[in-house]
Amino acid sequence: MRDQALTRSLTVGPLAYQVRDLTKVYRGSKAPANDDISLDIPAGVIYAVLGPNGAGKTTLVRQLTGLLEPTAGSIRLFGDEVRTKADSVPLIVAYFGQRLLALNAHRFQEVLWITGVLRGQSPAQARQQAVALLESFEATDLARRLLGQMSMGERRLAAVLATFMASRRVLVLDEPTNDLDPLRRQRLWHYLHECNAGDGRTIIVVSHNLPEVETVAHQAVLINQGRVAAAGTLGELKRAVADKVRIELRMKYEGPEDVGVLSRIPGAERARPGLWVIPAAPDDAPALLRRVLDGLRREAIDDFRVVTPSLDDVYLHFTGKDVRKYAS
Amino acid sequence: MLRSSHRSAEPAARDGTAPAISSAPARDRAPGPLAFLLVLFSEMLRMRLDWFWYLIQMSLNPLALLVFVYVLWDDPRAAQFAVTGSLVVTMSTSAMLSLGQQVGWMKETNAYEHYAALPISRKLLVAVIATRGVLLSLPSILTVALIGHVAMNVRITPLGVVILILGAYAMSGLGAFVGFWSKDGRMASMATQVLATIIIFLAPVYIPLEQMPGFLRYTAMAIPTTYVARALRLSAAGGGLSALWPDLTVLVGLALVSLLLVPLRLPWRRS
Numbered sequence: 001m002r003d004q005a006l007t008r009s010l011t012v013g014p015l016a017y018q019v020r021d022l023t024k025v026y027r028g029s030k031a032p033a034n035d036d037i038s039l040d041i042p043a044g045v046i047y048a049v050l051g052p053n054g055a056g057k058t059t060l061v062r063q064l065t066g067l068l069e070p071t072a073g074s075i076r077l078f079g080d081e082v083r084t085k086a087d088s089v090p091l092i093v094a095y096f097g098q099r100l101l102a103l104n105a106h107r108f109q110e111v112l113w114i115t116g117v118l119r120g121q122s123p124a125q126a127r128q129q130a131v132a133l134l135e136s137f138e139a140t141d142l143a144r145r146l147l148g149q150m151s152m153g154e155r156r157l158a159a160v161l162a163t164f165m166a167s168r169r170v171l172v173l174d175e176p177t178n179d180l181d182p183l184r185r186q187r188l189w190h191y192l193h194e195c196n197a198g199d200g201r202t203i204i205v206v207s208h209n210l211p212e213v214e215t216v217a218h219q220a221v222l223i224n225q226g227r228v229a230a231a232g233t234l235g236e237l238k239r240a241v242a243d244k245v246r247i248e249l250r251m252k253y254e255g256p257e258d259v260g261v262l263s264r265i266p267g268a269e270r271a272r273p274g275l276w277v278i279p280a281a282p283d284d285a286p287a288l289l290r291r292v293l294d295g296l297r298r299e300a301i302d303d304f305r306v307v308t309p310s311l312d313d314v315y316l317h318f319t320g321k322d323v324r325k326y327a328s
Numbered sequence: 329m330l331r332s333s334h335r336s337a338e339p340a341a342r343d344g345t346a347p348a349i350s351s352a353p354a355r356d357r358a359p360g361p362l363a364f365l366l367v368l369f370s371e372m373l374r375m376r377l378d379w380f381w382y383l384i385q386m387s388l389n390p391l392a393l394l395v396f397v398y399v400l401w402d403d404p405r406a407a408q409f410a411v412t413g414s415l416v417v418t419m420s421t422s423a424m425l426s427l428g429q430q431v432g433w434m435k436e437t438n439a440y441e442h443y444a445a446l447p448i449s450r451k452l453l454v455a456v457i458a459t460r461g462v463l464l465s466l467p468s469i470l471t472v473a474l475i476g477h478v479a480m481n482v483r484i485t486p487l488g489v490v491i492l493i494l495g496a497y498a499m500s501g502l503g504a505f506v507g508f509w510s511k512d513g514r515m516a517s518m519a520t521q522v523l524a525t526i527i528i529f530l531a532p533v534y535i536p537l538e539q540m541p542g543f544l545r546y547t548a549m550a551i552p553t554t555y556v557a558r559a560l561r562l563s564a565a566g567g568g569l570s571a572l573w574p575d576l577t578v579l580v581g582l583a584l585v586s587l588l589l590v591p592l593r594l595p596w597r598r599s
Contacts, residue, residue, distance in 0.1 A: 065445060067441060067444055067445060087449065090357075090445055090446055090447040091356045091357060091447050094445075095445040097441060097445070103370075103373075103374075103442070104377070105373050105374050105375070105376040105377045106370070106373050110370075110373065114366055114369070114370050115446065117358055117362070117366055118357065118358050118363055118366055118367070118446050118447065118448060119356065119357065119358075119446070119447060120355035120356045120357045120358060120447070146376075146377075148377065166356075
């Protein structure tokens with residue numbers, strides 16, 4: 001279903017967003033937060049915006065939602081210039097920002113209901129959707145609690161669910177899974193997939209959680225230092241690093257002789273104590289793995305695997321930052 | 329033109345021209361009056377936790393000044409000036425000082441962006457927070473008016489209430505302007521307190537215009553509270569529309585500027 005939706009969007013679908021030469025320089029700053037960014041976001045896809053902290057991702061999505069004025073360049077939303085029609089953007093786009101709602105004295109269900117009615121739902125429709133969302137995210141026990149008395153994750157959930165009220169054509173979510181517990185995080189990604197697959201909604205999501213993004217996103221842009229480092233379908237992005245499979249080796253013990261063997265393999269790197277990463281060409285990987293296993297003491301090896309390119313590798317390739325070093 | 333596909337309840341075919349929204353609502357935004365009431369309701373909910381202290385803040389200053397002026401000013405008009413002056417202070421506190429601080433605080437805490445991302449207009453938001461100020465000032469206004477009526481025999485007419493409400497909306501533009509242009513809540517708080525001193529003590533709120541120093545008589549004409557206080561005193565003295573129309577005209581003009589023109593200049597979306 002995901003592939004069908006993607007194929008349709010890429011072949012016959014219109015663009016949700018067309019961004020051209022977008023530059024944003026904040027007042028008092030010399031370095032641009034966004035520098036000459038051009039990208040197309042087809043309607044009906046899940047589009048991931050990736051990049052290191054401070055890369056300019058939030059600046060980009062705030063401009064897409066009309067909340068921030070670009071310094072130069074153009075953003076077209078379904079063909080219309082956002083800069084001149086910024087007041088109409090909320091009719092199409094629902095936005096969840098990184099900064100949480102300051103509605104401490106509101107109950108969870110009030111936030112959803114008010115948002116839904118302001119977006120044009122009848123009070124009954126809004127109540128119905130709010131109840132459905134609360135049930136879907138197993139949050140009915142939170143319905144009547146005040147946001148000010150909730151944990152950060154629960155408050156974030158309220159803000160995220162408010163984004164879903166009244167089913168806008170485009171959802172823009174800036175790091176929606178931060179602070180959420182694993183169950184709700186998983187549910188959220190599943191819900192985004194459902195929204196896209198069922199209703200064809202365009203979903204733009206900023207996230208640092210690459211393995212989770214990889215399971216739902218059709219396309220991605222990688223922003224680094226305010227510029228587009230890479231953009232395309234996940235397949236296209238991964239093909240840029242297709243020649244780089246890797247062997248991951250977990251060691252129970254790292255005796256001098258084991259370290260000696262591993263150190264002699266070109267490119268082998270001790271990512272952290274007990275974890276060695278060895279890059280390999282896809283065709284050479286089996287033979288190289290055999291050689292490594294034969295060279296090491298059997299009792300020293302805990303586990304091993306051959307890993308094909310992931311978003312982590314794409315991220316590493318285009319930003320030079322290795323997320324695997326800190327992965328569990 | 330940007331438009332939503334939500335107008336049709338029919339699930340549109342997924343032909344690539346527009347994503348179908350199967351659970352689409354019939355409209356894409358709440359009608360104006362409903363949106364106004366909803367945002368007002370939402371803003372009033374903010375008072376759920378600290379309404380008591382808010383009322384104390386709104387009431388204490390005007391009540392203290394009421395007693396202070398009445399007791400210390402040795403003039404037959406003391407009662408009238410004490411009551412009308414305190415009512416103007418109450419109105420100014422809610423419409424300008426609190427509103428400016430509220431808007432600055434909204435900016436700081438992201439509530440402002442929350443509304444900017446929803447399909448409501450700047451004008452609606454300014455009208456809501458001005459109305460919120462008026463509503464929150466009502467208990468204090470009623471208290472001062474009641475004390476004035478019972479203890480000092482100063483009668484506030486229905487026209488006087490209209491003048492106060494009109495004055496509140498006239499002042500709201502100033503509060504909104506300060507709040508929106510302040511960097512954060514702290515700066516808005518300081519700026520509004522400076523302004524509060526100017527609009528209360530550099531205008532003929534507690535004393536007659538003719539008793540003010542010469543140059544202040546001219547600068548006072550640029551301060552909205554001058555017109556509110558003068559109209560209120562005239563109405564308390566039994567004056568009708570024929571006597572009040574010059575002040576009312578100024579206040580209506582300022583209210584229109586506050587509610588219609590000031591929002592157009594507000595940085596709704598940031599540069």
